[in-house]
Amino acid sequence: MAARIDHRSYKEQGIDLIPTIHEGYEVRAMEKKGIKTLIGELNRAIQQFNQMFISLKESIQWMKTAYEKMKVELDRRQNPTLLESLQDYYDKKTQGRPPFPNFYAEMKRRGKSLSNLQEFAKSINYLQTHKIETMEDLQERIDELNGVVSVSKKEISEKREQLKKLENLEKMAEVIKTNQPLIDEYNHFFFSKKREKYYQQHKKEINYYRKCERELKQHLDKNGKMPTARWKREKEELRSVIEELKADNQPYQDELAFVKKVQSCADIARRDREIAETDTSGSSEEKREEQVKFPIFHAVQTEEILEKKSKVEQQSVNETERKPEKKTSIRKQLAEKKKECEERDAKQQTVRKKRNYDMSL
Numbered sequence: 278m279a280a281r282i283d284h285r286s287y288k289e290q291g292i293d294l295i296p297t298i299h300e301g302y303e304v305r306a307m308e309k310k311g312i313k314t315l316i317g318e319l320n321r322a323i324q325q326f327n328q329m330f331i332s333l334k335e336s337i338q339w340m341k342t343a344y345e346k347m348k349v350e351l352d353r354r355q356n357p358t359l360l361e362s363l364q365d366y367y368d369k370k371t372q373g374r375p376p377f378p379n380f381y382a383e384m385k386r387r388g389k390s391l392s393n394l395q396e397f398a399k400s401i402n403y404l405q406t407h408k409i410e411t412m413e414d415l416q417e418r419i420d421e422l423n424g425v426v427s428v429s430k431k432e433i434s435e436k437r438e439q440l441k442k443l444e445n446l447e448k449m450a451e452v453i454k455t456n457q458p459l460i461d462e463y464n465h466f467f468f469s470k471k472r473e474k475y476y477q478q479h480k481k482e483i484n485y486y487r488k489c490e491r492e493l494k495q496h497l498d499k500n501g502k503m504p505t506a507r508w509k510r511e512k513e514e515l516r517s518v519i520e521e522l523k524a525d526n527q528p529y530q531d532e533l534a535f536v537k538k539v540q541s542c543a544d545i546a547r548r549d550r551e552i553a554e555t556d557t558s559g560s561s562e563e564k565r566e567e568q569v570k571f572p573i574f575h576a577v578q579t580e581e582i583l584e585k586k587s588k589v590e591q592q593s594v595n596e597t598e599r600k601p602e603k604k605t606s607i608r609k610q611l612a613e614k615k616k617e618c619e620e621r622d623a624k625q626q627t628v629r630k631k632r633n634y635d636m637s638l
Contacts, residue, residue, distance in 0.1 A: 294327045359411055359543055363400055366546035400539050415540055422533040429526035433519055440515045443508050446496060449489035450503045456486045 287294050297320040300308070308317045409415050460484055465474040475482060498504045 294330065295323050297323050357405060359415060360401065362546040362550075363397065363539065365550065368435045369546075369549070400542075401529055403535070403539070412540070412543065415536065415543070419533065419536055419540065422529055422536065425529050426526060426533055429522055429529070433522045433526070436515050436519050436522070439514060440519070443512050443515070446493065446503075447505065447512075449493055450505055451507075452485060452489045453493065453503070456482050458482070460486055486612065542590040 287296050298316050300314075300320065301315050304314050306324055307314050372446050404410070404415075407418060409418060459479055463472070463475055463479070463483060493503060496503070498507075
């Protein structure tokens with residue numbers, strides 16, 4: 278048998294129950310015959326109290342468990358995970374927008390919605406692949422990518438500086454080669470007056486030649502000549518190295534831009550959630566809706582009304598025998614369309630407030 282008899286009292290066992298009173302043979306016999314006794318009534322009351330006490334303890338334990346679960350859920354809603362923030366962002370971006378009456382505009386909107394879903398799936402796949410669960414993990418990944426990109430950019434910058442120096446050396450060598458006849462003629466003059474006159478006429482070229490000559494002295498080869506062939510070869514090598522570094526660095530730059538965009542989307546969703554929690558009146562959502570609603574209203578509905586008016590005028594000319602219908606002005610039709618939009622938006626706002634209220638419970 279699974280049950281075992283323990284001779285110890287409830288107090289010794291650490292059980293918070295009231296023990297029953299020993300009834301004895303006579304009391305049991307009377308109770309068996311249906312005669313209620315004082316001890317029997319007392320024991321029944323004790324048993325009933327113990328059952329109530331056990332039930333109350335179970336209820337308290339259930340309430341504690343429910344409170345802990347509710348606390349965890351509230352903490353989760355107040356501090357949503359990265360995936361939840363991204364889901365909120367793309368849900369608001371793709372849902373809650375009325376369809377466009379124009380076919381091409383509606384197809385374009387659906388294409389954008391599909392693009393948003395693909396972007397969301399790409400973000401989720403990236404986070405799961407790199408085991409990123411929190412904003413801190415995402416920031417660590419950004420810092421890591423920034424480190425890789427900065428090192429690569431620094432190396433590319435150094436190579437470009439070397440390339441620039443070689444290009445300057447080649448330019449100075451070209452200056453020496455171009456102005457060499459002028460310098461030879463200047464050195465050919467023996468008399469100082471003619472020499473000075475020639476110098477004043479070509480002062481800029483002669484000074485620049487001397488400057489280039491001083492700079493190139495430390496870069497001459499063993500034979501005292503300018504190694505232009507070597508400089509050209511080194512330039513080509515540096516260009517190829519720079520292109521390789523840029524190609525190697527481009528995936529990290531693309532990944533960094535993508536991760537920063539994910540971080541920006543999550544930050545926007547978190548700010549919207551905080552605004553929605555602090556502003557229970559729903560005015561912030563109404564402002565965002567107004568910013569989207571009225572541009573669409575004026576751009577699309579006006580075009581629709583003008584098209585309708587042109588059709589009505591054409592029908593009135595072709596069908597003179599029919600009873601002329603009362604024409605309404607563009608302003609009146611705009612007012613009617615605006616009223617329809619406001620009624621539809623009011624219904625959507627009521628549903629949204631109810632959903633936010635259910636989520637806050």
